[in-house]
Amino acid sequence: MTDLSTVLEIAGPLAGAGGLGYAKVRAPRVYWSLVGLPLTWGRFLVTYRSTMDVCGLTVQPSRLRAFVARNIARRREVQPVPPKIRRVRAASTGLRVTLRLPAGLEPADVSAAAGRLRHAWGVHAVNVVNTKPGVVELRMTGYDVLKKVRMPRRLPSGPIVVPVAVRDDGTAFVRDYVKVPHGLTLGANQSGKSMYQRNLITELAKLPVGLVGIDCKRGVEQTRFAPRLSALATNPDEASELLNVLVGEMESRFDLLSEHGASDLWELPAHLRPVPLVVLVDEVAELFLVAAKKDEERRDRIVMQLVRLAQMSRAIGIYLEVCGQRFGSDLGKGATMLRAQLTGRVVHRVNDKQTGEMGLGDIAPEAVSAVTTIAPDRPGVAVAGDTSGGWSYIRTPEKTPAEATAICREFAHLTPDVPALAPFRPAIEYVDESAPVERPSLVKPRPVTE
Ligand SMILES: Nc1ncnc2c1ncn2[C@@H]1O[C@H](COP(=O)(O)OP(=O)(O)OP(=O)(O)O)[C@@H](O)[C@H]1O
Numbered sequence: 001m002t003d004l005s006t007v008l009e010i011a012g013p014l015a016g017a018g019g020l021g022y023a024k025v026r027a028p029r030v031y032w033s034l035v036g037l038p039l040t041w042g043r044f045l046v047t048y049r050s051t052m053d054v055c056g057l058t059v060q061p062s063r064l065r066a067f068v069a070r071n072i073a074r075r076r077e078v079q080p081v082p083p084k085i086r087r088v089r090a091a092s093t094g095l096r097v098t099l100r101l102p103a104g105l106e107p108a109d110v111s112a113a114a115g116r117l118r119h120a121w122g123v124h125a126v127n128v129v130n131t132k133p134g135v136v137e138l139r140m141t142g143y144d145v146l147k148k149v150r151m152p153r154r155l156p157s158g159p160i161v162v163p164v165a166v167r168d169d170g171t172a173f174v175r176d177y178v179k180v181p182h183g184l185t186l187g188a189n190q191s192g193k194s195m196y197q198r199n200l201i202t203e204l205a206k207l208p209v210g211l212v213g214i215d216c217k218r219g220v221e222q223t224r225f226a227p228r229l230s231a232l233a234t235n236p237d238e239a240s241e242l243l244n245v246l247v248g249e250m251e252s253r254f255d256l257l258s259e260h261g262a263s264d265l266w267e268l269p270a271h272l273r274p275v276p277l278v279v280l281v282d283e284v285a286e287l288f289l290v291a292a293k294k295d296e297e298r299r300d301r302i303v304m305q306l307v308r309l310a311q312m313s314r315a316i317g318i319y320l321e322v323c324g325q326r327f328g329s330d331l332g333k334g335a336t337m338l339r340a341q342l343t344g345r346v347v348h349r350v351n352d353k354q355t356g357e358m359g360l361g362d363i364a365p366e367a368v369s370a371v372t373t374i375a376p377d378r379p380g381v382a383v384a385g386d387t388s389g390g391w392s393y394i395r396t397p398e399k400t401p402a403e404a405t406a407i408c409r410e411f412a413h414l415t416p417d418v419p420a421l422a423p424f425r426p427a428i429e430y431v432d433e434s435a436p437v438e439r440p441s442l443v444k445p446r447p448v449t450e
Contacts, residue, residue, distance in 0.1 A: 028143035029092065029150070036142040037090055044088070044095065044121055051120045052082035055113040059104040083110075086135070092152070093170030094123065094141040100134060107136050127169040127392070139169035146381060146395040159266065160276055160319075162203035164196065165382075165394040173384055173394040175200060175321075177278065178266070180344040180386070181314040185323040186359040187348025192380035192396065193323055194221055196346065199396045200321065201225050201280065202407040210277040210416045212246070212424075214239045216286035223426070224401055228408035228415055230277070231424030239287060240298050242424050243305035246279065246318060249420050250309060253316035265317035275416040276317035279309070284324040288331040303334035310341035328358045346394070348382040349374040360385045367391035 052058050058080035061069065069078045083099035090096075101107070107130040114126040117138070127139040145166060152172050155163050160177040167173050175183060187193045204211060210230040213222035219234035226232060233239040253265070253274055262268050265276065281287070287306070290299050310320055322342055329336050340362070347359035349371075356371040364385030370393070371383045380398070385391040412428075 028147075032094070032142035033092065037095065040095055040121055040123055040140065040142065041088070041090070044097070047120065048085065049079070049082055051117065053080055055116045055120065057105065057110060057113055058082045059102045083136075091170060093143070093145050094139060097138040097140070098131070099136050099138065101136060110136050110138070125168060129169075139171070141168065141170050145170045146378070146393060149380075149395050149397040151397060160204075160207060160209060160278075162200060162207070164199050164203065165380075165384075165396040167384070168393040173392070175344060177276070177319045182310050182320040182342045183322070183344030183346065184327060184339060184342035184359065185321070185346045185348070185382075186325065186327060186350065186355060187382065188325060188351045188355075190379060191348035191350070191374075192382065193325075193348055195380050195396050195399065196348070196382070197221065197280065197282065197321075197323060198399050198401070198404045201228075202399065202404050204278055205408050205411045205414070208275065208414055208416070210275050210418050210421070212242070212277055212279045212421065213282070213426075214242065214279065214287070215282040217283055221282045222280065224405045225408045226426040227405075227412040227428050229426055230415055230418050231421040232426040233424060236287060236289075236295070236298060236302065238424070240302050240305075242421075243302060243309070245420050245424070246277070246313075247305050247308055249277075249418070250313050250316055250318055252420075253318075254312075257316065264315050274317065275418065276319065277418070278319045278321055281306075281320065281322045284322050284327060285331060288335065290332075300333065303332070303338065307334055307338050307341070310338055326355050326358060328354065343386075345385045346382050347371045347385070349376060349379070360391070364391040 061078050061081050065081070066078045069075045081102050083101050083105065085097060086100050087098040088095065089098075099110070101110070107128060111128040114128055118124075118126045118140075121140065123140040124143050124145075125141045127141075129137045129139060131137050146168055149166050151163055151166055152170060155161075155172050156174055156176070158176055158178055161174050163172045163174050165173040185193055185196055201211065205225070205228040211225065211228055213219075213225060213229050213232040215222040215232070215234055216236055216239060219232060222229070222232060223234075231242055233242040256272070256274065257263065257265070257268070260268055260272065265273060287302050288299060290296050306320070309318060313319070320342065322338075327335065327339050339358070343363065345359050345363055347356060347367075350356050350359075353368065353372055356368045360367045360371060360383065367383045367385045370391065374381050374383070378395075381393060381395045383391055384394045
């Protein structure tokens, strides 16, 4: 429906002068499919060899090749060799080209030339992904996919994989809790952290997992997810008790694993497997804060429990998703130890380079400068790093708090029954819309003195 209306929207102006420019700005996706894709594909095929040559992505031919060219093919000049094109594929956001690299070129050479390739072929961006040894994929995007986010249709699958945002190469950014069990999201005020959490929680809500909220800002962020939460703590005392219970749950799950000779939750047969739990901590600094000396003991206990969970709970299916404005050693004892375990990093716009370093310096140092260039007028844009040193820009789709609440209500029936967490289950006030509502009768007016 949207696509049809977009086509109609551009059809008129296309007929007149300047129509293409209008379409390019107003409906970049449609413009790309109708105009940009055929043009870029043609330009790519026609100029491939010369472009690779001027961008420094060719090698000298082997002796055998040179011999064949001179003596059998009778060519006077022996051309340098570019990477071999294995496959060219059109995507809704751009063009994907798989290249086999000749001996002498490495993926880093192609990445270094990405900017030059982008200008040569007139596309919005070129990202280089090393898919296997000696093979790279050039992901060209025809327009700025982060401007108006639309999640791609094709998504990776797995037991707990949730799509959260779109990457700047047009692919989906997902949180895969089996591969990367714990995550950390950082960002300044108004940078888009809550929007990220909203997308994450609403996608998790659709899966058979338990969600545990710790929001020491009196629950202002997470209370709206209450229908789908198995537990919620809204102050440091409750958080401390809840973390104690989670550590107890972790220990009993380890007993279960050893009883059945399994080393991992996913090795257990489905009927014995406890439900995975995702613990969402909003504004982690609140857990580290101490107002008086007597709070220090509670703070140390909370941090110790979090570190224990982060170090051991992956195998038994308890995952941490921590969010905050900063996360450095200045938070207090145990902060850096905890941070080291949270390897899925997403950093939104930050106020200073140090915060970028806290989030990405230890896993993707090259991404630190990228995070400082995020414009304030683009909330929701973030840099996602991974432990292999790679990184990319991502942006979440917009989702209002009301939409998030509605999704949590819709999937409330999936909230698992975890007996240990029952005392922390948030009370929900349901508005039963089908129940008859007592209204004053319109037929028999009541006297005003009643
Ligand atoms: N992906 C996005 N696309 C468009 N707008 C966004 C996106 N993410 C966030 N915003 C907008 O930016 C503003 C701030 O977002 P959000 O509340 O998520 O930031 P925050 O980092 O949680 O802020 P705070 O720390 O002050 O609570 C909101 O008005 C929101 O609508």
